[in-house]
Amino acid sequence: MTKVKITIGGINKDAGSSKEYKTGGWRTMKPEVDVEKCIQCLKCFDYCPDGAVKKTDDAIEFDLDYCKGCGICAKECPVKAIVMKVEEK
Amino acid sequence: MSEKEDKEMFASGHRMCAGCGEGIAMRTILNEAGPNTIATVATGCLEVTTTAYPQTSWEIPLIHSAFENAASVASGIEVALKQMDKKGETNIMSFAGDGGTFDIGFQALSGMFERKHNVTHICLDNEAYMNTGIQRCSSTPYGASTTTSPAGKFSIGEDRPKKPLARISAAHDIPYVATATIAHIKDLKKKVRKALDADGPALVHVFAPCPTGWRHASNDSVELARLAVETGVFVLWEAEDGEICDLNITHKPKERKPVGEYLKKQRRFAHLTEEHIEKIQKEIDEKCEQYGF
Ligand SMILES: Cc1ncc(C[n+]2csc(CCOP(=O)(O)OP(=O)(O)O)c2C)c(N)n1
Ligand code: SF4
Ligand code: SF4
Ligand SMILES: [Mg+2]
Numbered sequence: 056m057t058k059v060k061i062t063i064g065g066i067n068k069d070a071g072s073s074k075e076y077k078t079g080g081w082r083t084m085k086p087e088v089d090v091e092k093c094i095q096c097l098k099c100f101d102y103c104p105d106g107a108v109k110k111t112d113d114a115i116e117f118d119l120d121y122c123k124g125c126g127i128c129a130k131e132c133p134v135k136a137i138v139m140k141v142e143e144k
Numbered sequence: 145m146s147e148k149e150d151k152e153m154f155a156s157g158h159r160m161c162a163g164c165g166e167g168i169a170m171r172t173i174l175n176e177a178g179p180n181t182i183a184t185v186a187t188g189c190l191e192v193t194t195t196a197y198p199q200t201s202w203e204i205p206l207i208h209s210a211f212e213n214a215a216s217v218a219s220g221i222e223v224a225l226k227q228m229d230k231k232g233e234t235n236i237m238s239f240a241g242d243g244g245t246f247d248i249g250f251q252a253l254s255g256m257f258e259r260k261h262n263v264t265h266i267c268l269d270n271e272a273y274m275n276t277g278i279q280r281c282s283s284t285p286y287g288a289s290t291t292t293s294p295a296g297k298f299s300i301g302e303d304r305p306k307k308p309l310a311r312i313s314a315a316h317d318i319p320y321v322a323t324a325t326i327a328h329i330k331d332l333k334k335k336v337r338k339a340l341d342a343d344g345p346a347l348v349h350v351f352a353p354c355p356t357g358w359r360h361a362s363n364d365s366v367e368l369a370r371l372a373v374e375t376g377v378f379v380l381w382e383a384e385d386g387e388i389c390d391l392n393i394t395h396k397p398k399e400r401k402p403v404g405e406y407l408k409k410q411r412r413f414a415h416l417t418e419e420h421i422e423k424i425q426k427e428i429d430e431k432c433e434q435y436g437f
Contacts, residue, residue: 131367
């Protein structure tokens with residue numbers, strides 16, 4: 056087990072450090088986007104609880120380090136550009 | 145897309161369950177508030193999942209208060225900044241779940257309102273004490289099965305209606321009170337902005353479905369928040385300067401959907417019979433009539 060140094064008052068100056076923890080391993084379903092279909096409405100971006108949808112120049116992409124596979128993006132996409140597939144490990 | 149939105153103020157890697165409504169709420173709210181914000185958070189799923197020491201998902205200064213006093217700690221921060229002549233430069237926010245707002249945090253919240261601190265309180269409402277295992281709360285709706293209001297042969301589950309937190313808050317004559325959901329992102333952002341810009345206390349009550357506690361599919365969280373509004377289960381409104389007699393309904397469903405569509409997607413309501421659902425429908429009809437639609 057790694058030892059954690061406790062600071063005085065438990066003060067943590069490492070803002071946003073949860074990014075060190077990769078939640079992608081929780082996933083059982085994996086999103087895939089069809090960039091041809093995407094109209095860049097960014098609904099999937101707004102509705103992702105994990106900040107795992109990234110904007111690209113002409114569509115979106117997923118940050119699979121954090122995507123937990125909830126499937127909200129696929130359900131909310133107005134043009135059905137996202138499908139959920141069983142994760143293969 | 146503004147630059148502000150490009151830097152995420154709520155970091156990934158938090159431990160919320162897949163599909164958690166609180167995650168959607170927090171990204172929207174913190175991105176709107178921006179970096180010049182200090183927050184307090186009461187104990188609950190939001191705190192536990194975002195502050196696994198030595199990590200944090202918050203990109204802004206945060207104090208984890210006790211379960212009951214997020215609004216008091218925020219009041220203290222506001223007064224301290226005033227003493228330092230930094231009044232009004234920084235957003236001060238307190239965050240709590242429904243348990244930490246409707247029930248145990250209510251005294252602290254009411255005190256913050258009454259003393260007119262310039263604090264925005266955000267209530268993330270998932271209608272039970274989720275972090276400790278789905279116990280009923282005064283926010284739990286009639287008919288929901290929880291671990292302390294279990295449905296059974298002699299029980300319908302929760303047997304009391306939901307406490308009208310936002311209306312009670314507005315009755316404190318504070319500058320801004322609003323209800324919002326995770327399905328209505330633009331509306332949520334606008335309301336958070338108004339709350340932060342108000343000169344004095346504000347409350348934004350955010351409806352945030354919880355797949356684990358409500359026992360629904362993880363991809364249904366946004367759909368359920370939308371259905372709650374379209375069925376009239378949850379009414380979107382805002383009240384400025386305590387105008388509770390003249391609420392501004394911010395989204396009126398064109399045609400209300402039957403409440404069964406909302407209830408049947410959640411296993412916490414799976415035991416309800418058609419008669420129960422009719423009863424709930426009747427109560428919603430009466431409530432919506434009061435709201436004028
Ligand atoms: C004084 C006190 N009583 C009880 C608890 C245990 N406790 C921690 S979180 C929690 C439930 C939080 O529920 P809620 O505020 O609705 O947030 P949620 O987890 O549902 O998001 C309880 C009962 C506590 N931490 N402190
Ligand atoms: S919701 Fe669909 S169309 Fe909109 S940005 Fe995401 S993938 Fe593209
Ligand atoms: S129990 Fe519910 S509120 Fe808590 S992290 Fe899981 S989905 Fe979110
Ligand atoms: Mg709760």
